[in-house]
Amino acid sequence: MNTAAPALELVDVRKSYGPIEILHGIDFALHAGEVHALIGENGAGKSTIMKILGGFVPPTSGEVRLDGKAAPYTSGAEAEAAGVVVIHQEFNLAADLTVSENIWLGREIGGLFLDHKAMRRGTQALLDELDCSIRPQTRIRDLPVSDRQMVEIAKALARKARVLIMDEPSAVLTHRELEVLFRQIERLRSQNVALLYTSHRLEEVTRLADRVTVLRDGAVVRRAARGELTEDGMATAMIGRDLQDIYPPKRHHAGEVALEVRGFSVPPLVQDISFALRRGEVLGISGLIGSGRTELAEGLVGLRPASGEILRNGRPVTIRSVRDSASHGLAYLTEDRKERGLLLDKTLRENLTLANLSRFGTPFLSDTREDAALTKAIADFDIRAPRRDMRVGNLSGGNQQKLLLAKTLLSDPEILIIDEPTRGIDVGTKSQIYAFIDVLAAEGRSVIVISSDMPEILGLSDRVLVMRQGRLAGELSGERVTETAIVRLVMGTSEDVGEEPAHV
Secondary structure: OOOOOOOEEEEEEEEEEEEEEEEEEEEEEOOOOOEEEOOOOOOHHHHHHHHHHHHOOOOEEEEEEEEOOEEEOOOHHHHOOOOOEOOOOOOOOOOOHHHHHOOOOOOEEEOOEHHHHHHHHHHHHHHOOOOOOOOOOOHHHOOOOOHHHHHHHHHHHHHHOOOEEOOOOOOOOOOHHHHHHHHHHHHHHHHOOOOEEOOOOOOHHOOOOOOOOEEOOOOEEEEEEEEOOOOOHHHHHOOOOOOOOOOOOOOOOOOOOOEEEEEEEEEOOOEEEEEEEEOOOEEEOOOOOOOOHHHHHEEEEEEOOOOOEEOOOEEEEOOOOOOHHHHOOEEEOOOHHHHHHHOOOOOOHHHHHHHHHHOOOOOOOHHHHHHHHHHHHHOOOOOOOOOOOOHHHHHOOHHHHHHHHHHHHOOOOEEEEEEEEOOOOHHHHHHHHHHHHHHHHHHOEEEEOOOOOOHHHHHHOOEEEEEEOEEEEEOOOOHHHOOHHHHHHHOOOOOOHHHHHHHO
């Protein structure tokens, strides 16, 4: 056990917003050369603790201590100058600047005339260290989400932190990128950096953490050293009850074909995809990030130019826009709720009704009808918000996802495509989302679930389509839906494409 003074700690910290106290007497310490995992459900208080440690918000009472003394900073910039660096879950990047410009922002090399060559060289060295193929001169807005996360990590490494706070750094990374991150964490630990790590992936906590602190409802409910808590034990401590099977039983009865896709292509990646979706079933789509899963979904709902045939209830339809897809009963829940799904600076009501304003009055909106819709959504989807008029950006990730699901279902679609339904969400809220999906299928709706989470695909899907390099690698159903079979198709080591043609 580390007996040295903590590098950074909270002592009896409380935090209130108005009359509502959300942190209740938190004691929490980070030691040099250790990885300390902070886990809990969405809304448990993890993000608030990290913001207080990083200087972004002050505690209402209690103290932040650096090396045993009152922390000498009152802002994020001052905290970074003192060696306390935060990798935020919500990217803190300037979209119109290059990778290099973001990494050196506020710490530029050169005086009156900036030394761009030196900054690009330094950026390239950091990217090489992360085994990353991103070019320093690429603009952030042109990068996919996983590459943006690697830029955030590179930016943090450039700060030479003595305390590094990582808020869900793995949520959008590929398996290869994840292994690179783990190697960097091990290197930083060996260099005596104090590390705080949060993740909803409990297998990562088991692998990395020297110590674990579990939060529930703004209070510490469990502390444990490495090996003292199993993943099930962590989950039980987080949600306050025994965790049985978080997946509902598969009792769906597939009906007639609701959607048929033939020879469907979304240039330049997706080529010649054919499959059928039946009423009342959950169809999983698996594959590596970059295999074309999201592009396929966006092509089906008119977000990307596409070619091929789409049949609804046996009749050909043309879908060139989201409005077209809605008119044919299709809806899509994006994988990126914060940039493409929700307006974070708007209220719950504004977000819920935005895509269906015509339902609430023409030409003038009815506040009463919108409020009634929000009241129903809050009840139906268990959206937990201290105030109805709060900004959506201040909701926990799980409650944002439930609001996005309510918004998507407000159009009453017959077919719902959900891309990464539980990314960055705690285990308790995952169980709720899974139950919502089960209800949709039981009502006779058709659901497509795209996920990078193998247990999720296995636990939810009646059938699974596997994509590889923009093409359909195979289809699995019944007892043939196994992790081994999916992995073989993903890696291209199996020629098994199912017992029936994919489009039948």
